Amino acid sequence: MRWLTDHTPQLVLIPTIAVTIAYVILFSVWTLWMSVSNSTLLPDTTYAGFGEYVRLWTSRRWTVAYQNLFLFGSLYVIGSLVVGTLLAILIDQRVKFESVWRTIFLYPLAISFIVTGTVWRWIFHPQTGVELALHDLGWISARFDWITDRDFALYVVVFTGIWHASGFAMALILAGLRSVDGDLVKAAQIDGASMPRTYRRVILPTIWPIFLAVAVVLLQFAIKTYDLVVALTQGGPGVATTVPAIVVYDLMFQRGQIAQGAAAAVMILVALALVLIPYALYTGWRARQQGDHHG
Amino acid sequence: MAEAAHIEFNPLATGSRRRQLTSKTIIYLCLTGFALMYLLPVVIIFLNTLRPLDAIVREGFIAWPESVTFSHWAEAWGSFCIGGTCEGVSRFYQNSLMMAVPATILSTAIGLVNGYILSKWRFKGANFIFGVVTLGVFLPAQMTLLPWAFVLGNLGLSNTISGLVLIHTIQGLSFTTLFCRNYFINIPDDLIKAARIDGAGFWRIFRRIILPLSPPILIVTVIWQFTGIWNEFLFGTVFTSGANQPITSAIVAFSGSGTGERHYNVEAAAVLMSAIPPLIIYLVGGKYFVRGLTQGAVK
Missing domain, CATH: 1.10.3720.10 (MetI-like)
Known part of the structure; x- marks a missing residue:
């Protein structure tokens, strides 16, 4: 009885933690195993080697998807950071109705990628959106068909992604701007630095860890991007806007190539690890450095 | 939170009166421009829920509604056919x-x-x-x-x-x-x-x-x-x-x-x-x- 009360915390924790551990570790191992198995339409546990990884990396669809991820990911992160910083600085100018502006810029984050993608698809599509409106205005030769153009469709996804995420960047960067030491800023002002110069030289450099944190979070979103593309372009035209997550779904559930789909899922995990592990190591290192300085 | 520790300096309180006014105008113009960018898509889609279908097909989504009806909301909620069932969303x-x-x-x-x-x-x-x-x-x-x-x-x-x-x-x-x-x-x-x-x-x-x-x-x-x-x-x-x-x-x-x-x-x-x-x-x-x-x- 005494033992029971002593160990209440562990006993309470066991069921849910067992489930979580199973979820994280067993599920990952499972998919990993599937990726080197003989599975096609149905899971099959026979070991088949790494052939599916080779086939995956030699399929054009996948290499295009990975290239798209790089282009989309970098433009999306940079774009969201730039717009977010701009919005944060604008709001930081002691504007009236601050909370109203903030609410407007951040609300896209509350609505789903599906709603975002559907809404913008209607606006970008030449049959329903801007192009048709321009025609109605009498500009018959007007063309605005990026979303159906192989070379430009990905930029539509980038634009929509930035629309969705820049408020997030703004909120975090604004919190950063507000945490900058006031004396530092005053000193710069006394030295005669202009407002843009103060931001560029003094304020923004001091909050660069926030930029890094936002970039890492956004990169993570970019790697996992799925719904937005499905709602906006369904990966098309052709494979122009295909991203890895779409390939995974297709292989697993449309084409009955479970092993290759699992291999693709593992590659998504690898991409995430390439972003998150260095960042985790870096923040750990920095925390220790700071600890040394203070202690 | 962080707000409490906010600096007491006003970046815009530098320079001449006129310059201050110009910067204020520019700031509010930018904010309004961005706000439109964020709000317009949803406003446009909302206006289209009120328009008759033939008008949308003819003129597209970006057009001013000439006649307005809320019946599509009711239809979407209760009677629209999706995948074989007609119960709306x-x-x-x-x-x-x-x-x-x-x-x-x-x-x-x-x-x-x-x-x-x-x-x-x-x-x-x-x-x-x-x-x-x-x-x-x-x-x-x-x-x-x-x-x-x-x-x-x-x-x-x-x-x-x-x-x-x-x-x-x-x-x-x-x-x-x-x-x-x-x-x-x-x-x-x-x-x-x-x-x-x-x-x-x-x-x-x-x-x-x-x-x-x-x-x-x-x-x-x-x-x-x-x-x-x-x-x-x-x-x-x-x-x-x-x-x-x-x-x-x-x-x-x-x-x-x-x-x-x-x-x-x-x-x-x-x-x-x-x-x-x-x-x-x-x-x-x-x-x-x-x-x-x-x-x-x-x-």
């Missing part, structure tokens, strides 16, 4: 509620207790457990699709809302545990020690000390879980079909791959309807929404 709405409410409550409640244990009753191996939980937050959904298919199949939960509740509860546990643990870690240990010396046990301390301090983190967690689960698309699409889908998946099913005549106005109404619950939560709990953001990323 009401049914999918119900599915989403049946999924998001239990999953939110379960994952938050368990996460609260887990966070309490991992921060205040540290034991051997607690760090390992915490590490695994953290990994769970980052694990991409694609890695879990096949195992979930197997688990749901064996539990007889394929194509059910209960199956989705299970997925979202377990997937959400990592997130809620992490959030609560990071919040409770700031509660002074002395408080707990004092209570233990007074003879208070595990649950008593939870009820008397932890719970009363929890509302801020509870609100943040509930908001994030609910919006996240409501907006989730992949699991809903993979593991449910037809009349059992949650709204976010159903929307794509009927507005994405349409053959035959499109009902843009009704579809627009349905799309906006699906965004209403998260939007209300965002507008009501905005402060906590932002707090969740900042806690999650700035650490």
Whole structure:
């Protein structure tokens, strides 16, 4: 009885933690195993080697998807950071109705990628959106068909992604701007630095860890991007806007190539690890450095 | 919060009066421009829910409504035909509620207790457990699709809302545990020690000390879980079909791959309807929404 009360915390924790551990570790191992198995339409546990990884990396669809991820990911992160910083600085100018502006810029984050993608698809599509409106205005030769153009469709996804995420960047960067030491800023002002110069030289450099944190979070979103593309372009035209997550779904559930789909899922995990592990190591290192300085 | 420590300097209070006025004008112009960019798409879609279909087909989405009717909202809600059934989105709405409410409550409640244990009753191996939980937050959904298919199949939960509740509860546990643990870690240990010396046990301390301090983190967690689960698309699409889908998946099913005549106005109404619950939560709990953001990323 005494033992029971002593160990209440562990006993309470066991069921849910067992489930979580199973979820994280067993599920990952499972998919990993599937990726080197003989599975096609149905899971099959026979070991088949790494052939599916080779086939995956030699399929054009996948290499295009990975290239798209790089282009989309970098433009999306940079774009969201730039717009977010701009919005944060604008709001930081002691504007009236601050909370109203903030609410407007951040609300896209509350609505789903599906709603975002559907809404913008209607606006970008030449049959329903801007192009048709321009025609109605009498500009018959007007063309605005990026979303159906192989070379430009990905930029539509980038634009929509930035629309969705820049408020997030703004909120975090604004919190950063507000945490900058006031004396530092005053000193710069006394030295005669202009407002843009103060931001560029003094304020923004001091909050660069926030930029890094936002970039890492956004990169993570970019790697996992799925719904937005499905709602906006369904990966098309052709494979122009295909991203890895779409390939995974297709292989697993449309084409009955479970092993290759699992291999693709593992590659998504690898991409995430390439972003998150260095960042985790870096923040750990920095925390220790700071600890040394203070202690 | 950070606001309190804000600098007392006004960057715009430098330079001549005239220059100040110009900068103010530029700032408000920029803000208004961006605000339009953020609001217009949704306003445009809203206006289209009021327009007759032939006008939309003829003029597209970007046009001023000449005649206005709210009937498409009623149709989208109750009688629009989606995938063979003509019950509108009401049914999918119900599915989403049946999924998001239990999953939110379960994952938050368990996460609260887990966070309490991992921060205040540290034991051997607690760090390992915490590490695994953290990994769970980052694990991409694609890695879990096949195992979930197997688990749901064996539990007889394929194509059910209960199956989705299970997925979202377990997937959400990592997130809620992490959030609560990071919040409770700031509660002074002395408080707990004092209570233990007074003879208070595990649950008593939870009820008397932890719970009363929890509302801020509870609100943040509930908001994030609910919006996240409501907006989730992949699991809903993979593991449910037809009349059992949650709204976010159903929307794509009927507005994405349409053959035959499109009902843009009704579809627009349905799309906006699906965004209403998260939007209300965002507008009501905005402060906590932002707090969740900042806690999650700035650490």
